[in-house]
Amino acid sequence: MGKKGIKIVTIGGGSSYTPEFVEGLIKRHKELPVRELWLVDIEKGKEKLEIVGNLAKRMVKKAGLPITIYTTFDRKEALKDADFVTTQMRVGLLEARIKDERIPLKHGMIGQETNGAGGLFKALRTIPVLLEIAEQMHELCPNAWLINFTNPAGIVTEAVMKYSQHKKIIGVCNVPINTKMTIATLLDVPPDQLTITFAGLNHMSYGLDVHVNGESRLNDVIDLVTDPNHEVTMKNIIPLPWEKAFMKALGCIPSPYHRYYYKTNEILQKELEEFKQGKTRAEVVKQLEDELFELYKDPDLDIKPPQLEKRGGAYYSDAACNLISSIYNDKGDVQTLNTRNEGAITNLPNDTVVEVNCVVTKQGPIPLAIGELPYSINGLIQQIKSFELVAIEAAVTGSYEQALLALCINPLITSDVKAKDILDEMLEAHKTDLPQFQ
Amino acid sequence: MGKKGIKIVTIGGGSSYTPEFVEGLIKRHKELPVRELWLVDIEKGKEKLEIVGNLAKRMVKKAGLPITIYTTFDRKEALKDADFVTTQMRVGLLEARIKDERIPLKHGMIGQETNGAGGLFKALRTIPVLLEIAEQMHELCPNAWLINFTNPAGIVTEAVMKYSQHKKIIGVCNVPINTKMTIATLLDVPPDQLTITFAGLNHMSYGLDVHVNGESRLNDVIDLVTDPNHEVTMKNIIPLPWEKAFMKALGCIPSPYHRYYYKTNEILQKELEEFKQGKTRAEVVKQLEDELFELYKDPDLDIKPPQLEKRGGAYYSDAACNLISSIYNDKGDVQTLNTRNEGAITNLPNDTVVEVNCVVTKQGPIPLAIGELPYSINGLIQQIKSFELVAIEAAVTGSYEQALLALCINPLITSDVKAKDILDEMLEAHKTDLPQFQ
Amino acid sequence: MGKKGIKIVTIGGGSSYTPEFVEGLIKRHKELPVRELWLVDIEKGKEKLEIVGNLAKRMVKKAGLPITIYTTFDRKEALKDADFVTTQMRVGLLEARIKDERIPLKHGMIGQETNGAGGLFKALRTIPVLLEIAEQMHELCPNAWLINFTNPAGIVTEAVMKYSQHKKIIGVCNVPINTKMTIATLLDVPPDQLTITFAGLNHMSYGLDVHVNGESRLNDVIDLVTDPNHEVTMKNIIPLPWEKAFMKALGCIPSPYHRYYYKTNEILQKELEEFKQGKTRAEVVKQLEDELFELYKDPDLDIKPPQLEKRGGAYYSDAACNLISSIYNDKGDVQTLNTRNEGAITNLPNDTVVEVNCVVTKQGPIPLAIGELPYSINGLIQQIKSFELVAIEAAVTGSYEQALLALCINPLITSDVKAKDILDEMLEAHKTDLPQFQ
Amino acid sequence: MGKKGIKIVTIGGGSSYTPEFVEGLIKRHKELPVRELWLVDIEKGKEKLEIVGNLAKRMVKKAGLPITIYTTFDRKEALKDADFVTTQMRVGLLEARIKDERIPLKHGMIGQETNGAGGLFKALRTIPVLLEIAEQMHELCPNAWLINFTNPAGIVTEAVMKYSQHKKIIGVCNVPINTKMTIATLLDVPPDQLTITFAGLNHMSYGLDVHVNGESRLNDVIDLVTDPNHEVTMKNIIPLPWEKAFMKALGCIPSPYHRYYYKTNEILQKELEEFKQGKTRAEVVKQLEDELFELYKDPDLDIKPPQLEKRGGAYYSDAACNLISSIYNDKGDVQTLNTRNEGAITNLPNDTVVEVNCVVTKQGPIPLAIGELPYSINGLIQQIKSFELVAIEAAVTGSYEQALLALCINPLITSDVKAKDILDEMLEAHKTDLPQFQ
Numbered sequence A, B, C, D: 001m002g003k004k005g006i007k008i009v010t011i012g013g014g015s016s017y018t019p020e021f022v023e024g025l026i027k028r029h030k031e032l033p034v035r036e037l038w039l040v041d042i043e044k045g046k047e048k049l050e051i052v053g054n055l056a057k058r059m060v061k062k063a064g065l066p067i068t069i070y071t072t073f074d075r076k077e078a079l080k081d082a083d084f085v086t087t088q089m090r091v092g093l094l095e096a097r098i099k100d101e102r103i104p105l106k107h108g109m110i111g112q113e114t115n116g117a118g119g120l121f122k123a124l125r126t127i128p129v130l131l132e133i134a135e136q137m138h139e140l141c142p143n144a145w146l147i148n149f150t151n152p153a154g155i156v157t158e159a160v161m162k163y164s165q166h167k168k169i170i171g172v173c174n175v176p177i178n179t180k181m182t183i184a185t186l187l188d189v190p191p192d193q194l195t196i197t198f199a200g201l202n203h204m205s206y207g208l209d210v211h212v213n214g215e216s217r218l219n220d221v222i223d224l225v226t227d228p229n230h231e232v233t234m235k236n237i238i239p240l241p242w243e244k245a246f247m248k249a250l251g252c253i254p255s256p257y258h259r260y261y262y263k264t265n266e267i268l269q270k271e272l273e274e275f276k277q278g279k280t281r282a283e284v285v286k287q288l289e290d291e292l293f294e295l296y297k298d299p300d301l302d303i304k305p306p307q308l309e310k311r312g313g314a315y316y317s318d319a320a321c322n323l324i325s326s327i328y329n330d331k332g333d334v335q336t337l338n339t340r341n342e343g344a345i346t347n348l349p350n351d352t353v354v355e356v357n358c359v360v361t362k363q364g365p366i367p368l369a370i371g372e373l374p375y376s377i378n379g380l381i382q383q384i385k386s387f388e389l390v391a392i393e394a395a396v397t398g399s400y401e402q403a404l405l406a407l408c409i410n411p412l413i414t415s416d417v418k419a420k421d422i423l424d425e426m427l428e429a430h431k432t433d434l435p436q437f438q
C-alpha cells in the first residue's frame, strides 16, 4: 500500500452510484485513509463524469478530508500503482440494458439483466473490457485488488480468474448485505449478531441457515419472509410474494432474484405489460438516472442526495467499503463474496466462482466450507452454472454457436427457435460493443 | 435359474404391450428357454388380463413352444421362485394418465407423463406398489432380477434401490434402442456396428458420441437429425424439428424427450390445443388401446397385430428380451440401462440411478465409465436429478411439502403459486391411489 | 451459558497438565468469567486428583478470583448443565502408554503413540469411554461443547461425531499453535501477523503456506526450518533435522510428527536404543510426571511450576482457552482445529474429521476452504486416513480382524506377520481396558 | 487397418520375450491376420535383435504363415503406417535394472523395479523415450494403438497420455491375467466363467470380488490363497505366504506385488541376503536371459523354448495378443488394462491412469465403473498414485527436487537423508540414460 494513504481507482467513475461510494469512503476515512480517488470513464461519458467528479470534490471538501479526486479518460495513468480498483461500468450504457430487456420480451421471453438473456449480452460486452483492465493491472498495479461490481458479477469474475494473469479479483453484490439487513430488521436483532450462511452463485445464492448468537432462527425467518405483511425484495425486482408452503418445503432463504426461476410465469406476464408500456426496469432506471444527474449538477449539493436510494443500490457502498477496509486492515471478518470455490460447495468444481461467506484478510477472501448443497436447490444452481460457463466461453471466443447454446440452456429462454431469433437480433443491436463477434 | 427353463413374471400382464413381449420370447426361445410366463394384474383389470392371456396362449400354441402362460391376481403365488420379474403396470390405469396430463394443462403447464408434473404423480402412485413388489421378491424369489419398465423408470428404479432390501432391479426404456435403430438407418449401417455413448437420466440421456467401427460419426449424425427431411422422434413425442445451429452447438444427440425442455414454449402451445380438443396424448393412447383390445379379442388372432406399433413402444420387447437373455446367458454385451451410477458419470453421486451403457452379465449391469458430462448439458441433468430426488422423498414419505417442492423445482412448472393449485387438484383427483398422502 | 459465569468440566482432571489450564483460565478471567471448574477423574487416580485439585485451589485463591474448584469421581454430577467439557484423560494411565511403545519395539516396530500401533491401542481404549461421555453430555448438558484433547485426537473426535448423538465436539492439539509460535520467532514477527494455512489430519497436518501481512513467506520459512542452527520440533519428538533439498521439494511445512513417516528408518534406530535402555518417551514422561507431582504437593506452590514446560504441552492451555473464549465470546477468529471436513479438503470425504483452519464463533468451528491438497502430500494423508477409519471401526465393533487390518495398513508396521504378533500381545496386555474385545 | 493384414511394430524387439509374442500371433493368425512384424531395437542390442529375429523367422516359417519379419534400427521406417505398436524395451538394458536394485539395497532400502526406487529410475529413463515414440506415431501412424508393456507400465502410460499428442496408448501387464488363471485353477473352474473385479494401479491392483457364473466366490478364494499348501505368486516376486487373518480382514485379493508393502520387513531381509550373494532378481534374470539367448541361437530351434516360462512373463503373450485382437475384431470383451480413469474409481482423478476391467472394442478400452474403493485399501493406492505423479513430473522436467521428492514419499524408502544418498548415486550411475537431468 502507498505509504501516505490508499489510492483507489473506479472504472465507470461517472456512474450515478459514485456519490454513494464517496460517502462510504468519507465515513470510514479514519480506518481507510484514502489519499487519491481516480474516477475513470470513457469519452462518451464525459458529461456525467464531470458532474459526478465535481459532486465528489464538493463532498470531500465539505468533509474536510485530504482525499484528492481525479477524473480522467486515461485508464492506464489512473491504474499506475493503484491499491484498489473498483469496476462499476456499463458497456453500452443504459441504452444497451434497454435492448437487453426489450428484445427478448419482444419474442415473449424474459430479458433478465444478469442471469437471463440480458445477462448473457451484458457478459459478452463486459468480459473483453474487464480482461483488458485486468491485464493492465497485471502490468501497472500487480498487487492491487480488482473489486468487481459490474454485472453479471459472478460470470465476469470467473472470466477474469480463468483468462487473465491478474488473479486478484473479487466479485461483489449488494444482495447478501441487503438480505442480512432486511432479516435483521425482521428479527429485530442487531446485524452483527446475525449470521446467514449464504451459498450459491451471484443473484442465485440461498441463505441455507440463519443464526443469531449461535442459534438457528431459520424457521422464524421463513415465517417472516412469507408473511404477506412484509415485502422482502429489492428495488429492482418485482415484489411478488412467495408461496408459504413452497418456502417451508425449500427450507432456506432464496434471493430476490430467485423469483425469476420459481415465478417465471408471473414475472413474464408483468414484464410483458411493462414492455408494452415502455416501462421496463431499464427504462425506469434511465429516467431515474436522468433525474439524479440533474440533482448532481446543483453546485450547492455537497452530500449524497437521498433520492439515490430509489435506484436500487442499497448498501452497495457498504459492500464495497467494508471489503476494501477488511483487506487493508487485515480484519478477518466474514463477508459474502464471489470468489473461487476451492471445495466450499462440494457440488461445484474447485475452480469455479461461487458466492459464499468468506473470511477477508490481507490475503483476500477465503471461503468458509459449506459442504454439499441440499439436493433440492442443487439442480437450479447447476443449471445456472452451466449457463455461466457457456456464456464465458462465448464471450472469450466470440463463438456464435456458444452464444446460441447459452441462450438455449438458460431456463428463462424456453425455445431453441426463438433463442436463435433473439440472438440474431441482439447481436445486430449490440454489434458495436461486441467486436469479438465480428 | 430353474433347471427346466426360465420362469418369468410380468406385473401388469394385462397391458396392451404384452403380445409384443410374448413375441420377443417366442423369437428367442432357443437362447431363452422360457418355461412359464405369469401374467399378473389386479382384479380391476380382469377383462384385459383375460383377453391378453388368451392371445398369448394362442401365440405360444401357434409357435409350438413348451411355454405355459398363467394369468392370476395372486402376485405372491406368481413370484414364488421366479427367475425374472418384469413390471409394466400403470397404477390408476390410463384414466390416471389423462388426469396427469389434463390437470396441469388446465393451469397452463405441461403435464409430461415422465419427468414433469404427470411424472411426479405417476411416481407417487407407483413407488409404494413397486416397493411392495420388491419386498415380496426379497422373500419369494431373492435371486430374481426385477426388470422395471414402469415409468418414470429412472425414479422408480432409484426408489427401489434405496428403499428396498431387494437390490436386483434394472430400469429399462426403449428410447436408447429406438435412437440407435433410427441412427443406424440414417447412417445406413448395421445396428451392431454402431455404438452410441448414452449418458444421463431416463428420458433425459444424451448420445455423447456415435461410433461406427471405432470411428466417430457424431457430426454426420447431427447433420442428419437436423435435416428437415428426416423426422427423428418417437410416437409419443410431438415431432418438432430441432434448430440446427443449436444442435451443432450442443454437440451431442438429445433424447426425443428433450424437446420438453429446449422447446417448452412450442410444446406447451401444441399441448394446450390438444387439451382444448380433448386429444392429449393420454386420450389418444386410450383410444388406441381400446382399438387394440378389440383386435386382441379376435379368437383367430395368434400373432402380435401390426397395429400395436402405433402405440409408441417400438423395440420395447427387444429391450426387455435382450436384457433377460444377456443376464441368463452371461453374454457380456453392452446395453443402455438405468442402474446405480458408481462413478460412471462423475458429476452425479455414486448411489443415484443413471441411464448409461452397461456390460450385462449374470452379475447384472455394470456401467461403463463416462467421466465428466459436458458442462453444457450438466445443468439440465442436475436439475432433473434434483426433481427426481425430491419426488422419491415425497413418494416414500407422503409429504405434502416435498410434493410441492418437487413441482416447484421442475423446469416445466413455472410458478410456485400455480404449483400449489395443481398439487391440490391432483392430490384430490388421484387420492384413491395415493394412500401415503392421506 | 449459565447466567452467572461459565461452568467447565475437565475429564481426566488429575492430569499433570491441569495447572497449565487453570493458569490459562485465570489469565483470561475478564473475557472468560469461569464460575466453576470441575475436575473429574477415576478412583484409581484419586491421589493425583487431590494433589492437582489442591494446587488449582491455591492458584485461584492467589489470583483472587471467584472460581470454585470441584474434584469428583461422579462424572454425571459434574456434567449437569456444563457449558464446556474438556477431555484430557488417559485410559490405562501412563503404564498403558509404556506398553503402547514398548511392545511394538520389542517386535522391531515403532509404537508411535498417536498415529502408529500405540495410537491404535490408545484409540481402542479411549473411544468407548469418550462415546459414553458424549452420550451423557447429550442427556445432561446437550448445548455444551466437548473440547477433546485426548489422543489420538482426530480419530477420537471422528468416532464421537459418527457414533454419538452429541455432535458438538472439537478436537484440539497444540502442534499447530506451537508451530505458529516457533515460526513467528524464526521470522521475528508478532504471531498475530502470521497466518499458516494448515491442512491435513491431526499430527499429520502440513503448513501449505505462510503469510505475513498478506504476503507469502513460505520459502523463507523452509530455509529457516532446515537451517541446522535451528531445532524445530516439539518436546515429545526426536529432533532429527530435515533434509533441506527434500523440504524444498515438498514445498510446505511438515508437522514434527511427520518425522515418523519421512525418517522412519532413523526414528526406529533411535527408539530401539531407547527401548534397550528403558528410556522410551513414555518412560521418560512417567519420570517427569512423578517429579511434577512431587512439586505440586508443595502447599506453598500457588502458581504453575516452570518445570511443567519440559512435559511437551507448550501452548496446550492457550489452545484450549482460546477456543473456549472464541466460542463464548462469538469472536470469529481463526484457529486450527479438528472438525468435520465439509469439502474444506477436496480430496477427503465431507463427513471425515480433518485438521484445518476454522472460523470460531458461537456456532462452533467452520473450516476455511483449502481446495485440493498438493498431490505430493495427498498420498500419506490418505493412507493415515485409511488407518484412522479402520481403527474407528475396530474400536466401535471390537473386531479382531479390523484391529489387525488397522495395524497392517499403518505405514509404521511393515509386516502382516509381525502385526499379528504385536496385536495378540497388546490385546492381552491391555485387556482390562478393552472390554469390547472380550 | 491395412487392407491386406495387420502391421505390428515391436519396440525393443530384441527382448527375450519376443518368441512368446510371436507364438501368440501364430496361434491367433486366423482371427488376427498379421502381415508384417517389425522388430525394432537400438544398435547396442544388435546381436540380440538378430538372434531373436532369426528365431522369429524360423517360427513363422515352421507355421507356414504369410507373416514377414523385419528387424531394424530405423524406428521411423518401422512406424510408418503401423496398425499396432508394442513397447517392451528396457532403456539401459538389464545392467540398468541391476543398478536399480543394488544401489538402494546398498543403502538398506528395497529397490523394487516398478513402484519403488528402481521403478522411479526406470520411469526416468523410459518416459522421454516413450514420449519420442508417441510423437513419431502421431506423425507416422496416428491411428495406431500403442500397447505399452514397458514398466513401470502405469506411470509410463500416464506420462504419454498427459504429455504426448498421441493419446491412443494402453498399458498392459500380465499380473491380472496370471491372477485370473491361478484362481481359476484353485477354484477348478474354466477361466471364461470367472470374473475378477480388478481395481487399482499397475502392480497395485486388488481383486475386489470374484464371481463365477454371477455368484461371488470371494471368501473361497481368500481361503485358498492363504492356504499354506498353495503358492500364489509370480516368478519375479518372493513367494512369502500371506497372514490368513490379515487377508480375511482385507476382504479382497491383493496383487503379488503387494507383498512389498504389507511385508516390507521380510522382503527387505530376503533382498539384503540376495544382495550380499550377488543374486538380486535382476542378476538372476540376467543369467536366465543369457541362457535363453544361447538357446535362441540354435538354428534348429523353431518354436518358443519351454525354458522361457521361468523368466516370469507367463501369459504376457496372451495379454498382448488378446488386446490386439479385441481391438482389431471389435470384440467387446472385458480385459484388465491401464487406461484413463474417467470416474471408474471414484477416489482418483478422472485424468489419471488406473488398472481396471475395460470393455475393449475398436474404440479402445472403456473402463467399467467400480465406484468407491474400500477405505482400507484406498490409502495405499493413493500413496502410490502420489508417487507416480511426482515421478512423472520428475521424468518430464528433469527436476532433481522432484526426483528426490518421489523417493521420499515412496513407502519403500524410509529416510529423507538416505533418499538423497540413493538419488545422487543413481543419477550418477544412470547418467548416460538420463539426458534430462544434465
Ligand SMILES: [Mn+2]
Pocket (backbone or CB within 6 Å): A151, A153, A172, A173, A174, A175, A203
Ligand atoms: Mn448484484
Ligand SMILES: [Mn+2]
Pocket (backbone or CB within 6 Å): B151, B153, B172, B173, B174, B175, B203
Ligand atoms: Mn421410456
Ligand SMILES: [Mn+2]
Pocket (backbone or CB within 6 Å): C151, C153, C172, C173, C174, C175, C203
Ligand atoms: Mn497433539
Ligand SMILES: [Mn+2]
Pocket (backbone or CB within 6 Å): D151, D153, D172, D173, D174, D175, D203
Ligand atoms: Mn507388470
